[in-house]
Amino acid sequence: xxxxxxxxxxxxxxxxxxxxxxxxxxxxxxxxxxxxxxxxxxxxxxxxxxxxxxxxxxxxxxxxxxxxxxxxxxxxxxxxxxxx
Numbered sequence: 001x002x003x004x005x006x007x008x009x010x011x012x013x014x015x016x017x018x019x020x021x022x023x024x025x026x027x028x029x030x031x032x033x034x035x036x037x038x039x040x041x042x043x044x045x046x047x048x049x050x051x052x053x054x055x056x057x058x059x060x061x062x063x064x065x066x067x068x069x070x071x072x073x074x075x076x077x078x079x080x081x082x083x084x
Contacts, residue, residue: 007033
């Protein structure tokens with residue numbers, strides 16, 4: 001997200017050592033934006049994308065549960081007909 005912004009001239013990162021919980025990032029922006037503004041904008045865009053993804057997954061889950069309930073109900077009806 002950060003690299004795709006028009007305000008970003010350069011962004012890169014490195015991980016000095018895999019056993020350390022540390023990374024180094026370099027961000028260079030145009031004069032239209034500060035580094036903090038560009039970073040905050042990217043983080044907000046990522047949060048918005050996560051919200052959309054969560055909503056989509058919740059709708060898909062609800063649809064799958066409803067479909068499974070219908071299938072179970074139909075299976076029970078068939079079993080009842082066969083047993084009688």
